[in-house]
Amino acid sequence: DIQMTQSPSSLSASVGDRVSITCRASQSVRTYLNWYQQEPGKAPKLLISVASTLQSGVPSRFSGSGSGTDFTLTISSLQPEDFATYYCQQSDSTPHTFGLGTKLEIK
Amino acid sequence: QITLKESGPTLVKPTQTLTLTCTFSGFSLSTGGVGVGWIRQPPGKALEWLALSFWNDDKRYSPSLKTRLTITKDTSKNQVVLTMTNMDPVDTATYYCARCPSDCSYGYWNWGQGTLVTVSS
Numbered sequence: 001d002i003q004m005t006q007s008p009s010s011l012s013a014s015v016g017d018r019v020s021i022t023c024r025a026s027q028s029v030r031t032y033l034n035w036y037q038q039e040p041g042k043a044p045k046l047l048i049s050v051a052s053t054l055q056s057g058v059p060s061r062f063s064g065s066g067s068g069t070d071f072t073l074t075i076s077s078l079q080p081e082d083f084a085t086y087y088c089q090q091s092d093s094t095p096h097t098f099g100l101g102t103k104l105e106i107k
Numbered sequence: 108q109i110t111l112k113e114s115g116p117t118l119v120k121p122t123q124t125l126t127l128t129c130t131f132s133g134f135s136l137s138t139g140g141v142g143v144g145w146i147r148q149p150p151g152k153a154l155e156w157l158a159l160s161f162w163n164d165d166k167r168y169s170p171s172l173k174t175r176l177t178i179t180k181d182t183s184k185n186q187v188v189l190t191m192t193n194m195d196p197v198d199t200a201t202y203y204c205a206r207c208p209s210d211c212s213y214g215y216w217n218w219g220q221g222t223l224v225t226v227s228s
Contacts, residue, residue: 001170034214036154043203043218044146044154050213087154091212094167096144098154 002026002090006099012107017078021102023071023088032092033071035064038101039084047086048073080106109133111143111204111219118225119194125224129187129204136162136182142211143187145178147200148221155200159211160187196226 003026013019023033031051036044046055048064051071061076075082083106088099115127129143136143144159158178159167168176177190187204201223205215 032212036214038154043205043221044215045218046214046216049216053213055216089154089156089214091207091214094156094159095169096156096159096211096215098146098156100153 001095002029002093002097004088004090004097004099006086006088006102008102009100010103010105012105013078014107015078015080019075019078019104021073021086021088021104023066023073023099025069025071025090028068029090029092031067032090033064033066034089034091035062035073036087036089037082037084038087044087049091078104109206109217111206111217113202113204113219113222115202115222115224117223118227120228121195121226123194125189125191125194125198127189127191127202127204127222127224129189129219131185131187131204131206131219134206136160136180136185136187138162140209142207143180144205144207144211144215145187145189145202146205146215147198147202149197149200152200157191157202158189159207161210194226198224199226200224 005024035048038044052064111131141162145157160180201221203221206217
């Protein structure tokens with residue numbers, strides 16, 4: 001299995017801040033890396049697929065970058081609705097493993 | 108509009124077999140490249156990928172759970188069924204089904220609301 005390591009596991013920030021979350025794969029996943037946002041009690045929502053493609057309707061303050069083993073999700077200016085948990089997932093090969101998540105909290 | 112909904116028991120006893128059904132609409136699992144997968148999330152913990160059924164009847168499983176899982180599809184009913192044998196309290200989780208296009212290379216685009224399954228005697 002490909003292991004996905006996210007950091008940090010939690011992050012405290014303020015509205016308007018720029019934040020970045022990193023995800024590292026235990027082997028190359030090329031660009032088959034996806035980012036999800038999950039609010040408490042809700043299903044995950046796909047934000048970014050294949051490392052940098054923003055899903056329809058996702059605000060442009062979200063961006064993704066990287067290839068191979070190292071990836072980054074950046075939120076350019078945090079909004080109140082962005083405080084949630086974020087997961088990376090590789091879809092290069094099954095099992096489509098997830099990272100352990102990054103909980104983004106309000107400072 | 109694409110929707111998915113999970114159904115099944117909310118409570119199972121240890122050693123029992125769990126059967127969950129994902130009923131979907133707005134797409135067909137006979138369309139090339141489409142898959143429906145199962146992902147679970149124990150309370151307060153991370154997402155765990157379980158299994159995937161592709162449009163061409165290719166099936167994939169989590170290696171750590173492979174001996175306990177079976178995924179089947181019924182294209183005519185727009186359903187995907189997951190069975191998990193020998194349930195244990197550690198299997199207590201919210202179970203989600205999700206649709207992935209393009210041979211699932213681009214992630215899981217549509218998710219059900221999830222169903223919480225508790226394993227307890």
